[in-house]
Structures are given as structure tokens and as C-alpha cells.
Amino acid sequence: MESTIVSSENFNAYFGDNHVVKDVNIKIKRNEVIAVMGPSGCGKTTYLRCINRMHELIPGATSKGLMKLDDQDVYKMNAIYVRYKIGMVFQRPNPFPNLSIYENVIAGYLLNGLKISKADKDVIVEKSLTSAALWKEVKDSLHKKGTFLSGGQQQRLCIARAIAMEPELILFDEPTSALDPISTSSVETLFHELKANYTLIIVTHNMQQAARVSDKTAFFYLGELVEFDDTKTMFTNPKDQRTQNYITGRFS
Amino acid sequence: MTQLENEISALKKEIVNMWILVQSQLNKAREAMIKFDKDLAREVLVKEKRVNSFELKIDRDVENIFALYCPVAIDLRFLLAALKINTNLERIGDIASGIAKYVVDSAVNYDTAALESTSLLRMYDEAVNILIDTRTAFENEDTVLARSIFKRDDVLDAINDNAPITVAEVIKADITSINEALFILSIIRKLERVGDQSKNIAEEIIFYVEAKILKHSASQKGKKENE
Numbered sequence: 001m002e003s004t005i006v007s008s009e010n011f012n013a014y015f016g017d018n019h020v021v022k023d024v025n026i027k028i029k030r031n032e033v034i035a036v037m038g039p040s041g042c043g044k045t046t047y048l049r050c051i052n053r054m055h056e057l058i059p060g061a062t063s064k065g066l067m068k069l070d071d072q073d074v075y076k077m078n079a080i081y082v083r084y085k086i087g088m089v090f091q092r093p094n095p096f097p098n099l100s101i102y103e104n105v106i107a108g109y110l111l112n113g114l115k116i117s118k119a120d121k122d123v124i125v126e127k128s129l130t131s132a133a134l135w136k137e138v139k140d141s142l143h144k145k146g147t148f149l150s151g152g153q154q155q156r157l158c159i160a161r162a163i164a165m166e167p168e169l170i171l172f173d174e175p176t177s178a179l180d181p182i183s184t185s186s187v188e189t190l191f192h193e194l195k196a197n198y199t200l201i202i203v204t205h206n207m208q209q210a211a212r213v214s215d216k217t218a219f220f221y222l223g224e225l226v227e228f229d230d231t232k233t234m235f236t237n238p239k240d241q242r243t244q245n246y247i248t249g250r251f252s
Numbered sequence: 253m254t255q256l257e258n259e260i261s262a263l264k265k266e267i268v269n270m271w272i273l274v275q276s277q278l279n280k281a282r283e284a285m286i287k288f289d290k291d292l293a294r295e296v297l298v299k300e301k302r303v304n305s306f307e308l309k310i311d312r313d314v315e316n317i318f319a320l321y322c323p324v325a326i327d328l329r330f331l332l333a334a335l336k337i338n339t340n341l342e343r344i345g346d347i348a349s350g351i352a353k354y355v356v357d358s359a360v361n362y363d364t365a366a367l368e369s370t371s372l373l374r375m376y377d378e379a380v381n382i383l384i385d386t387r388t389a390f391e392n393e394d395t396v397l398a399r400s401i402f403k404r405d406d407v408l409d410a411i412n413d414n415a416p417i418t419v420a421e422v423i424k425a426d427i428t429s430i431n432e433a434l435f436i437l438s439i440i441r442k443l444e445r446v447g448d449q450s451k452n453i454a455e456e457i458i459f460y461v462e463a464k465i466l467k468h469s470a471s472q473k474g475k476k477e478n479e
Binding site for chain 2: 207208211235236237238243244247248249250
């Protein structure tokens with residue numbers, strides 16, 4: 001349970017000449033919840049998108065250094081396979097509007113042309129929605145459109161969609177910034193439950209959320225990983241003055 | 253400055269004001285004891301209510317800052333320390349009013365020679381000086397000065413440890429002074445507590461500035477660091 005799932009060694013990312021992630025070295029252990037925080041433009045989302053190779057989809061975007069998943073170089077693996085292993089949930093809930101709740105959950109299989117039996121689909125849908133703490137709320141309306149749900153439910157549906165592919169790691173890019181406090185709370189509760197089976201990396205602007213949900217926190221500033229430590233230590237006794245200035249709101 | 257910084261700055265000023273009041277209470281109780289001034293002693297007893305009001309106000313302010321600003325890091329440590337310093341100062345205020353009450357309750361003046369032979373006056377001055385220096389350490393976030401308090405508390409402890417002998421000698425010299433001698437012994441015990449409270453405050457200052465915990469066994473380490 002203590003093994004490293006993701007590690008970066010001297011990892012750099014660029015948009016053309018713009019050096020946005022600088023020499024990041026980090027080791028993330030399995031079944032941990034990691035919060036990534038920092039001011040806008042610090043490179044935290046870019047770093048997240050480098051983990052599942054979404055960064056390279058942007059024209060002019062490049063990277064250098066080593067990014068490993070389970071000790072294998074992510075950039076030498078098949079990109080599609082990487083995204084099977086690494087799920088991602090975005091800032092705004094984005095269920096497929098033309099698909100039902102049921103179809104949304106198994107969208108990963110449908111869109112990749114993976115053939116599975118109806119019985120297996122039923123199992124995957126129920127298991128994924130249960131893991132995303134949504135099953136009880138939607139079990140009687142599985143064939144309604146995903147967009148019929150509330151914002152918080154839609155985000156949990158997106159989490160169920162990510163879980164359905166049985167990834168090892170799930171990336172969250174500001175997953176609750178478009179949600180109200182009650183929906184935020186239900187998603188945060190879900191993080192604690194998902195931790196038993198998955199490793200979660202969550203980019204968040206909400207420092208209290210980072211403090212509430214994560215085991216470890218990484219603080220990025222101007223593309224550098226300034227500090228990476230236990231969340232409790234980070235929020236009571238940060239080692240770097242820049243971290244202290246940021247979390248206490250004294251950043252200029 | 254952020255609003256949280258403003259709130260913390262205002263709270264710090266409030267604590268310093270309480271500190272000055274408590275220090276004044278201790279000084280007035282001393283003067284009342286030496287001059288056997290019962291009016292001054294009664295003033296200390298009345299002003300004890302102001303110390304208590306300060307304590308309640310500071311507790312409430314800390315609670316509000318926690319609720320409204322969700323402080324972290326040095327701000328969080330400052331507020332945790334502020335709560336404990338507040339309690340310690342209020343207890344020192346209680347000690348000052350306890351000493352004043354002895355003066356009010358005493359039938360006769362304390363004998364100057366007895367105050368000298370038991371080292372009570374020396375102990376009193378040192379206790380007040382320690383309290384002043386902890387305030388300076390708090391205001392300036394001076395952890396070197398805060399650490400020096402651990403060593404200086406030893407002086408108060410030594411006088412307190414020796415008190416049964418020195419007070420017994422006062423009684424032996426004049427058996428009719430037994431009530432007065434017991435008051436002196438009680439005041440020495442109270443002043444020893446002032447030293448302990450100041451030491452607790454010094455530990456809180458170090459915790460808030462350096463995030464180091466010195467209480468219990470670690471405080472001894474802090475003492476050794478100064479030796």
C-alpha cells in the first residue's frame with residue numbers, strides 16, 4: 001500500500017518558449033489523496049495534464065523529463081492506455097448531454113468500441129454509481145439524460161464515469177469550483193471513500209478544501225514545486241516562506 | 253495588510269493591554285503590601301473585574317477570527333497561543349488580587365525585616381520583571397528573550413523551595429508573628445505560580461513564532477539551551 005504510483009523526475013513542461021513547469025521532482029504513493037495548490041498560472045493544472053498526457057494535445061506544448069506511472073515512463077506508453085489507467089474529472093461537470101445516465105457511466109467502453117455484455121454493463125454501472133455515492137439517487141432513473149441531474153450529481157456522475165474504467169489514479173481539476181456548498185461537501189465526502197481503492201490528485205484553488213480532503217499537499221509557484229509535505233504540516237508549519245505567505249493570504 | 257492581519261494585529265494590542273493591566277495589578281498589590289495600604293489593595297480587588305473582562309473579550313475575539321477567517325500556519329499558531337496566554341494572564345491577575353486580599357484581611361502591617369529575610373521582595377521584583385520581559389518577547393516575537401525566562405524562573409523556585417526554612421525563622425524570632433509569617437509563605441507560593449505562568453507564556457511565544465513545542469519534558473531542553 002506504500003508503493004509509489006506516480007513519480008516525476010526533473011519534469012518540465014512548455015507552451016512554445018513559455019516554461020510553465022520547472023524541474024518538478026515528486027513521488028506520490030498509492031491510495032493517497034494529494035492536493036495541488038498555487039496561484040493562477042503557477043503550472044499546477046499543466047502539471048496535472050502532463051500526468052495523463054493531455055498536455056501534448058495542445059499545439060506547441062512540449063515536455064521534458066521523466067513522468068512515471070507504476071515505474072513505467074508514461075511518455076513511452078500508449079497514450080490511450082495511459083488514459084485508461086488515469087481517469088480525469090474536470091472543473092465543470094461534463095456528462096455527455098445526448099447520453100443517458102447509464103450510457104454516461106459506460107461511455108469509456110462505448111467510445112472505445114469495447115464490447116461487453118449487458119450483464120457486465122449492469123454490474124459496472126451499479127458498482128461505479130455506488131462508488132460515486134450516486135446509485136441510491138439515480139437507480140430509478142438510469143435511462144434519463146445525465147443533464148437532468150443537479151450540478152453535484154452530474155459531477156458525481158463524471159466521477160462514476162472515470163471509475164467505470166477501473167483506473168489506478170484519478171485526476172481532478174478544480175472539481176468543485178462550479179458546485180454549491182452542499183454538492184461540494186458530498187464530493188469531498190466521496191474523496192475520502194474513493195481513497196480506499198484509488199489514488200487521487202486534486203488541483204484546487206480552495207485551500208480549506210485542500211486541508212480537509214488531502215493527505216499531502218503540493219504547493220506550486222511560478223512553475224516550481226515549492227513544497228510537498230503532509231497536509232497537516234503544510235497548514236500548521238509550512239517550511240517555505242512562500243508557502244506560508246500564500247496560505248495565510250499575504251501573497252503579493 | 254489583509255483583513256486577517258488587521259484582526260490579528262488588533263488582538264495582539266488587546267493582549268498587550270491586558271498584560272499591562274495585570275502587571276499594574278501585581279505592582280499595586282506589592283505597594284499595598286509594603287505600605288499596608290488597604291485602599292490600594294481594595295482597588296486591586298475591584299480592578300480584577302477588568303482583567304476578567306479582558307479575558308472574555310479576547311476569548312470571544314479569537315473565536316470570531318477562527319469562525320470567520322479559517323486561519324492557518326503562523327496565524328493559527330498565534331491564535332492558539334493567544335488563547336493560552338490569555339488564560340495565563342488572567343491567572344496572574346487572580347494572583348495579584350489574592351495578594352491584595354491578604355493585605356485587606358491582615359490585622360497588622362508586614363514587618364520589613366521579615367519581608368527581607370524571606371527574600372519576598374526580591375522574589376516579587378523578579379516575578380514582575382519576568383512578566384515584563386515575557387511581554388517584550390511577545391511584542392517583539394523575540395524567542396531568545398522568551399527562552400531566557402526558563403532559567404530566570406529558577407530564581408523564584410529557589411526562594412520558594414527555601415521558604416519553609418526562612419518563614420520558620422521569622423516565626424521562631426517572634427511567635428506572635430505567626431499569622432503574618434503564614435501570609436508571607438502564601439504570597440511566596442503565589443509568586444512562584446507567577447513564574448510558572450510566565451514560563452507557560454514563554455513556551456507559547458516560542459510555539460507561535462518557531463512552531464516548536466517545549467512544554468513538559470521539552471521545556472527542560474529549552475532551559476538547557478540557555479545554560
